Amino acid sequence: MTTTAEAEVVDLCAELIRIDTSNPIKPERPAAEYVAAKLAEVGLTPTILESEPGRASVVARMPGADPGRPALLIHGHLDVVPADPADWQVHPFSGEIKDGYLWGRGAIDMKDMDAMVLAVVRDRMRTRRPPARDVVLAFVADEEAGGGKGARFLVDNHRDLFDGCTESISEVGGFSIDLNGTRLYPVQTAQRGMTWLKLTATGRAGHGSLVNDANPVTALAETVARIGTYDWPVRVTPCTREFLTALGAALGEPIDPDNLSALAPRLGSVTALVASTLRNTANPTMLEAGYKVNVVPQTANAYIDGRYLPGYREEFLTTIEKLLHPRVRYEIVHDDVALENPWSGPLVDAMVTALTAEDPDGKPIPYCLFGGTDDKSFSRLGITGYGFSPLRLAPDLDFAGMFHAVDERVNIAALQFGVRVLDRFLDLC
Known part of the structure; x- marks a missing residue:
């Protein structure tokens, strides 16, 4: 049976894609206001912070079942790289659904994760299901240009918003790779x-x-x-x-x-x-x-x-x-900085358990990300970050090839899979 979160995630992702946040051409403020409204609608109190006019990030704290435990940070960026409509099969900011895929700039990098988190959080708030511990949600600006006007700005000027956070999850991890009859799920534990x-x-x-x-x-x-x-x-x-x-x-x-x-x-x-x-x-x-x-x-x-x-x-x-x-x-x-974190511990166990519960034949493994994420900025606060944006992708979809590429897209079933995994993860983390 499809849950409310699974039903909502596609619309949330499509609506985020339709908000053009091409860095540095378009500011993130409209997307930040959209996210803040979706969080406020279910009873959270989001804060919008600007590093400069229009370059906006959103931060909110979701109370957990055990507020005495260290908090978990879940962060994602709202900006995307530019896209030329003339190169695409569909308009890159249309959020069009075609052939079982949601198309558009940000479908993989990373409005998919933003939408999955929003869908899970909204459903949990409506049904009064708190996560295992406090969760700080950060939807940030400027990651595609190094994060100086987003995550780094927040770390340098608003670190109190992340009080108690010791671990985090974010993009580019937990996606499936079908290889010779085996389905692997690389989880990002390191990055160059x-x-x-x-x-x-x-x-x-x-x-x-x-x-x-x-x-x-x-x-x-x-x-x-x-x-x-x-x-x-x-x-x-x-x-x-x-x-x-x-x-x-x-x-x-x-x-x-x-x-x-x-x-x-x-x-x-x-x-x-x-x-x-x-x-x-x-x-x-x-x-x-x-x-x-x-x-x-x-x-x-x-x-x-x-x-x-x-x-x-x-x-x-x-x-x-x-x-x-x-x-x-x-x-x-x-x-x-480069980062390298252990493939062990309760948080890793929670990621592995949540993934394999939804895909018993899948095998989570650690890997080093070729690029970088806002984990670099948040590491300055002593936060240990992992890439965990779970997606069971269509076997013929080249995940790495979708980043910053023409015809970026994600299969709808992958978004719904990610919602189920993240929802289960929040009970285990």
Whole structure:
């Protein structure tokens, strides 16, 4: 029998998708007001906080059965990355239901989780079923730009709202992977650190027709090419070792992290998920130089999206320094920690039990996230964060491939599955 929460989650997610919160083009305030109204409607007292006009987050506390226990934080972001309607099969902000899927920007990243949490909380408040302990709900701004105007702002300026919180759950974990007849549920226990770099090359300005052995564009191009093509060494962290062991068991043969390509045909879309958790990465993403075709500029800039494994920040920066041209320097424009948490303890037990109760054939396993989440900001408060946004996906849906992608979508049954798991989890956590 479909519960009220299962029936409501699709509409909640569709309505959130229809509120365009493309960062940085559209502010989160309309979505924050929507969430706050849905929480207030069932008796909670949400607070809307702005880091600057329009950049709004919502925080509320849901009383638990045992208020003496440490509180659990459940957080999700309200912003999404931009989407061009011309590229999509359906309008990215239509929240359209088609072929058993809910389509739109945020369907996976991460208005799905926002909607699942809202649906579960609203149903529990209406039926007077408190969670096992106090739950702090945070729907935040700006995650897609590093969280400075969202989670980091809240941590720096409103930490009292998170008093008593020791653990959290959020996005990018608890999703299903069908592999060789086995259904795995990777739960995010670790994530790579984030170091965004600005490279600046200096040289001698002059006429484009003259010989110039100090052209900053050339120095920058050499450096960008070195960084972009550098073959980072494989580093297997404890979390990833467990992940690879589980994948190997599903395939029926061990996975050699130094020769991942050998099993790529059998791993399929999982290959991309694994590859970026085996090494540091540094991808050039932006270039800035010059103002006229016949003028050599005095400076040129590039930006690098750097990610490093837990424990390998120093190796990352040392390598970058070795790859720089002598006339190129770097500065860190955004820096956030790597995280690695244990795959054990009562909270992990609650996640595993809730998942397997809804899918007895499923196997929860730990994994390291290739990107980063607002867990990085909340870790500053001593909160241990896990990625647990449970979805039993259609077997042919490439979960990782949906992030920031054209035609982002989620199967409706996955949302309803997630509601059931989260509802059960709140009794166990």
